Amino acid sequence: MPVPAAVGYAAVGIIAGLVALIYQGPTSFVPGVCERLEPYLLSEVVGQELAVSQLSDAICDHVSKDNPHKPLVVSVHGPPGVGKSMSHLLAARALYNQDPSQQTQCPGQDCPGYKVLYGMDYISSEKEQQLALLRASLLEHCSQYPEALIVVEEYDKLDCSTRGFLRQLFENARAANVTLDRSVIILESNSGYLQLLEVLQAAGHRGKVRAEDAQRVLKDLVFDLWRSDDCEERSDTLKMLALVDFYLPFLPLERPHIERLFGMKLLERRKGLMDAKQAANLTWDEDVVHFLTDRVDFEGPYPIEGAKEVSTLMTRYISRTLRAWSAQQAARKQVALPGADREKKHGALTSRVLSTLKKIKGKRSQPAPKEDDLLPVIHLAVGKDALGNPKVVAQTQQRLEQCVGK
Ligand SMILES: *[C@@H]1O[C@H](CO)[C@@H](O)[C@H](O)[C@H]1NC(C)=O
Numbered sequence: 001m002p003v004p005a006a007v008g009y010a011a012v013g014i015i016a017g018l019v020a021l022i023y024q025g026p027t028s029f030v031p032g033v034c035e036r037l038e039p040y041l042l043s044e045v046v047g048q049e050l051a052v053s054q055l056s057d058a059i060c061d062h063v064s065k066d067n068p069h070k071p072l073v074v075s076v077h078g079p080p081g082v083g084k085s086m087s088h089l090l091a092a093r094a095l096y097n098q099d100p101s102q103q104t105q106c107p108g109q110d111c112p113g114y115k116v117l118y119g120m121d122y123i124s125s126e127k128e129q130q131l132a133l134l135r136a137s138l139l140e141h142c143s144q145y146p147e148a149l150i151v152v153e154e155y156d157k158l159d160c161s162t163r164g165f166l167r168q169l170f171e172n173a174r175a176a177n178v179t180l181d182r183s184v185i186i187l188e189s190n191s192g193y194l195q196l197l198e199v200l201q202a203a204g205h206r207g208k209v210r211a212e213d214a215q216r217v218l219k220d221l222v223f224d225l226w227r228s229d230d231c232e233e234r235s236d237t238l239k240m241l242a243l244v245d246f247y248l249p250f251l252p253l254e255r256p257h258i259e260r261l262f263g264m265k266l267l268e269r270r271k272g273l274m275d276a277k278q279a280a281n282l283t284w285d286e287d288v289v290h291f292l293t294d295r296v297d298f299e300g301p302y303p304i305e306g307a308k309e310v311s312t313l314m315t316r317y318i319s320r321t322l323r324a325w326s327a328q329q330a331a332r333k334q335v336a337l338p339g340a341d342r343e344k345k346h347g348a349l350t351s352r353v354l355s356t357l358k359k360i361k362g363k364r365s366q367p368a369p370k371e372d373d374l375l376p377v378i379h380l381a382v383g384k385d386a387l388g389n390p391k392v393v394a395q396t397q398q399r400l401e402q403c404v405g406k
């Protein structure tokens with residue numbers, strides 16, 4: 001007997017709903033945040049120990065409370081490219097996942113309570129509509145995820161009505177039938193660069209910057225900014241200021257941080273190469289790190305774009321060299337294998353024969369490993385191009401022992 005279509009659709013709907021439920025990922029913060037958060041942040045964010053340790057402590061204290069009476073609100077400041085966005089992304093991974101990693105889909109299914117509101121400087125004709133949308137989506141998010149991580153980027157550039165809405169929501173979410181008390185709110189802004197520079201220079205060394213000094217300077221800055229906008233009563237500005245629990249300084253980076261970041265990126269490449277089909281280890285002269293760092297734009301001791309140039313320079317100077325190495329290696333293997341020429345003519349059949357040949361070869365070589373079966377080591381060094389300009393070159397060191405023995 002044919003099943004009525006409606007029943008079929010309903011069944012499909014229910015199954016889809018169940019699947020969605022199962023794959024929705026964690027809807028609230030998972031236990032162990034305090035142990036996980038700081039080491040995880042420090043493993044990737046470089047040079048921001050002051051901000052990172054305060055952020056970790058603040059979040060840890062907040063999630064440990066049984067009955068928090070307000071959301072944790074943190075205002076993070078600093079120039080672009082010094083780790084602000086990286087920090088909240090990592091925090092989100094660690095809040096919603098026992099075992100956070102680069103594979104954690106965040107924002108996305110692994111961090112469903114994580115919401116980032118980007119640059120709100122929309123054109124004025126759409127303002128009201130935009131604000132209505134923002135209001136609706138934020139309220140829905142908060143009712144769905146009582147333990148949310150909400151980030152407002154460029155919040156110093158919010159217009160008066162958006163700021164008013166956020167202030168009321170953070171102050172008294174219950175009026176809108178949602179609660180934010182268990183949530184973490186991060187307000188992010190690029191303002192405060194000059195002020196932080198002064199604090200840093202006055203302290204002489206970033207390790208000597210006091211949390212209270214940075215907090216005072218940043219709080220004053222935010223107060224002045226908001227008062228000059230003349231959006232609201234002075235008392236409301238003060239209320240919003242008081243709502244913020246921490247003002248965190250992300251200080252300008254310095255040369256040693258950029259060097260460390262290049263070192264970390266090279267380690268990542270090593271890992272990628274070892275996992276690749278044509279596995280190889282990767283080593284490098286310290287000169288390579290200096291070569292790369294010399295290509296970053298600095299103003300005095302500070303990289304102008306923070307860490308933003310690091311990826312670009314890795315692509316420009318390292319990726320091509322490594323790709324060329326892999327291609328060369330593949331070509332060498334082709335020549336070395338018997339019947340390589342014929343493979344082109346006989347296609348699939350020959351490739352099956354070849355794979356059998358490889359297996360036999362693998363078995364045979366177990367007792368006495370041949371050169372080919374040792375993990376090759378690619379060594380990066382600074383050499384010269386045809387015009388005598390420095391460039392990164394890759395030298396193959398066939399035997400692992402050569403590297404270890406050095
Ligand atoms: C909040 O919930 C109450 C009771 O369910 C309802 O009467 C009220 O209209 C709701 N308020 C808003 C702003 O949705």
Ligand SMILES: *[C@@H]1O[C@H](CO)[C@@H](O)[C@H](O)[C@H]1NC(C)=O
Nearest residue numbers: 274281282283375400403404
């Ligand atoms: C890769 O090279 C590094 C540096 O020489 C070494 O410490 C590491 O053990 C090597 N890894 C493997 C799997 O050979």
